Amino acid sequence: MMNHKEQFGNLGIFHITDVRLIWHAELNENFNVSVPYYQTKTIKIRDSKFGLALVVETTPYSGNYLLGFQIAPEEKLREVHKEITTLHKSYFANPEFGVEFSIEDQQSDQPATRLESKVDDIEILQSREHTDSYATYLTDAGKRDRDPVYSDELGLAIEKLPQGYTLSSLWDILS
Template structure:
């Protein structure tokens, strides 16, 4: 059977099919189309166009037509229609500001709050007012939730999440360095050995006595010294052999 005559449109379900497969085949015509329809099963948060033909139902994403869905009527078992008022995607945020209700006042605004309702979690902003709590995602403001206090049954702290935070807590101490501080290796000074020799004062005084006396170019009288048992020059006034020996 030639490829152009094979009819699969009402018998198959195709995901992200080529654009040519989204076109109407011969004998197929559009019955109705609806804009801003969200595929909450496979493309949550992505709006698209829902097209109903006499053979199938098509859903095509507004942002990227490659994301699409073709459902043949022969594959449909049941169809359920119900009215629902979404509380998770209301227009409560405008220009990054919470749309306040009459007599409503914002008590606190907390940034970087995780919504762990899904497996991967979403980072967003948390508002506390006098009548409700509001959270919305940072990347998609239409992904939000508003919970009035009248509908809250209980509030509790999840200790496991607190334990994760306590591993690497933020103590609120912040500082800014005016200039880069040198490292410890840069502050080290190489050790240099001094060439200065430390001389005892007493020895220096004994030598000074000889040098000062030698400048006069005179010889003293030779006398026998009983302390050392030798003959030597007589000592200057104020000096003894014992003091010279100790010096």
């Protein structure tokens, strides 16, 4: 199988699995590609300057790559295309994410025990004012922009704060 990039072709080995496509060059172990089916957008046979080629397009989230592979003879190309599209459809019908987990109903002779709830001794160190002020400040965001004013604290122009707000109270939200 040949992988074509620009004007050059690289002879390599193509592996088809139930979760991904893998290709690696025979002469350069650093030249390889592994594309999970969930990152595959389309798998087509297209005409290229090298003849018919298997073209795999990846999703925008995985780089939007267009990978071309030449497989000879044409019957083998069509066979590989059919196998990959079948596996691709099968994968999306029942995706495999690597770990299988099932919950089994277990009958026990022992009665279920309830855990006793524990009440923590909590002391509130801050009032809710700062979180409420932030929420109120954000609800004002839908209104028109406030006029800019110079802030001595920051040394630059900022939106005028709503009545009763200070810069330090807004920064307290982060701590």
